[in-house]
Amino acid sequence: MKSRSFIYIGVIVAVLVAGGFASLRLTRPEAQVAVVKRGTAVSALPANVAVRADYSMELRSESGGRVVDSSLVLGRSVKAGELLLKIDDTDLKLELERVTNDYDAALKRRAVGSATKLDLETAKADLANFTRLAEGGQYSSTELDKRKREVRALEQKLEIEQINEESLITGLATDIKTRKRQIEKTSLFSPIDADVTSVSAYVGDLIVSSAPLAILLARERLVEARVSEENFSGIVIGQRAQVRFLGYGDEQFTGTVARVLPTADPLTQRYTVILDVKIPPARLVPGLSGEASIIVGQRADVMIIPRRALLGDYVLAVRDGRVKQLRVTRGYESLNEVEIVSGLSEGDLVITDNLDAYRENDRVRVVKPAKR
CATH class of the missing domain: 1.10.287 (Helix Hairpins)
Known part of the structure; x- marks a missing residue:
C-alpha cells in the first residue's frame, strides 16, 4: 500500500511540475520574429516624395464683353476642347x-x-x-x-x-x-483635361480682356522625390524605385526614375527627381506625401532581415527562448529590408516588433514568423 501511495504522490508531483513549467512558459511575453534568410539585397537611396499636379493655369479671355453662358463650376472636371464660357x-x-x-x-x-x-x-x-x-x-x-x-x-x-x-x-x-x-x-474652350479649382466670372458679368476667369488644375500628376545632396550623384534615369505613400499605409508601389532636375532647392539643398510610379491615376491625389527608395545596386544570395528589426547597429535575436542583443554589420539597405554582412546566421530569429519592450536575457515565447 505504501509503495502504491508513493507512486500516486510521484505522479501528482510530476503533473504539478509539468503544469508549473507549462504555466510559466505561457506567461512569457510573445515575441514577433522573422527568420534570417538568404535573398537579393538592394542598395537604395532614401527620398521624400510628394504628389502635385503637373501645372495649373489661369483661364483668361482675349475678348471682353458680357458673359452669356458658362459651364465653369468649382470642383468640376472638364475635358480638353470643352466649351467653358461664352461672351456676347x-x-x-x-x-x-x-x-x-x-x-x-x-x-x-x-x-x-x-x-x-x-x-x-x-x-x-x-x-x-x-x-x-x-x-x-x-x-x-x-x-x-x-x-x-x-x-x-x-x-x-x-x-x-x-x-x-x-x-x-x-x-x-x-x-x-x-x-x-x-x-x-468669345467662346472659351478648355485647353487641357483639368479640374476647376477657382471661378471668378459668372453669367451676366461684364468682363474685360485678359481678366482671369478661372483656375484649371491639370489632370497629369507628378511624383516628386526630394534627394539629399550626398545621394544625388548616384541617381540616373531608368533606375527602379519603391514608393510608399502615407495615405495608403504599408502598400508599396514600383516606379522608375523618369527625370532628374540638375539644380537643387536653394533653401533645402535637396535635388528633385521625377518618378514614374505604377499606380492608378485616380489614386495620385495632389498633396499626397510619402517616402521612396531609389535602387542603385543589388547583390544576390546574401542574408537579409526586415529593416524594422534593426536597433541602430544591433538586433534582438531569440536563442533558446532568451533575448540576445547582437551587433551586426549592415550592407545594402532598402525601404523594407537590409543586408546583414556579419553578426547573424541563416535561420536565426530576430524580433521585429516592439523592440523597446525587450532586454538582454528576457525569456520570450516565439510566435509564428510574420509573413510580410
Whole structure:
C-alpha cells in the first residue's frame, strides 16, 4: 500500500511540475520574429516624395464683353476642347455682316469694270488715227504729243484705280477674317483635361480682356522625390524605385526614375527627381506625401532581415527562448529590408516588433514568423 501511495504522490508531483513549467512558459511575453534568410539585397537611396499636379493655369479671355453662358463650376472636371464660357458676340456679328456686304459690293464693282478703262481704249483708238494723219502731214506733231500724254495719263489713272480696288478688296477680306477671329475668341474652350479649382466670372458679368476667369488644375500628376545632396550623384534615369505613400499605409508601389532636375532647392539643398510610379491615376491625389527608395545596386544570395528589426547597429535575436542583443554589420539597405554582412546566421530569429519592450536575457515565447 505504501509503495502504491508513493507512486500516486510521484505522479501528482510530476503533473504539478509539468503544469508549473507549462504555466510559466505561457506567461512569457510573445515575441514577433522573422527568420534570417538568404535573398537579393538592394542598395537604395532614401527620398521624400510628394504628389502635385503637373501645372495649373489661369483661364483668361482675349475678348471682353458680357458673359452669356458658362459651364465653369468649382470642383468640376472638364475635358480638353470643352466649351467653358461664352461672351456676347452680337455686335461683332453685326460688324462682320457690314464688312461682308462691303466686300461683296467691291467684287461686283470690279466685275462691272472701270469707266477709265473705256476712256483709255477710246483715247488709244484716237491716238492711232491721229498718228496716221500726222504721218500724212494732216495733223501737227504738237497735237499728236498732246494726245499721247492724254493716253499715258489715262493709263496711270487706270493703274491707280486697279491698285486701290485690289487694296480695298484685300483689306475687306482681311477685315472679315479679323471679325471672324474676334467672334471665335468669345467662346472659351478648355485647353487641357483639368479640374476647376477657382471661378471668378459668372453669367451676366461684364468682363474685360485678359481678366482671369478661372483656375484649371491639370489632370497629369507628378511624383516628386526630394534627394539629399550626398545621394544625388548616384541617381540616373531608368533606375527602379519603391514608393510608399502615407495615405495608403504599408502598400508599396514600383516606379522608375523618369527625370532628374540638375539644380537643387536653394533653401533645402535637396535635388528633385521625377518618378514614374505604377499606380492608378485616380489614386495620385495632389498633396499626397510619402517616402521612396531609389535602387542603385543589388547583390544576390546574401542574408537579409526586415529593416524594422534593426536597433541602430544591433538586433534582438531569440536563442533558446532568451533575448540576445547582437551587433551586426549592415550592407545594402532598402525601404523594407537590409543586408546583414556579419553578426547573424541563416535561420536565426530576430524580433521585429516592439523592440523597446525587450532586454538582454528576457525569456520570450516565439510566435509564428510574420509573413510580410
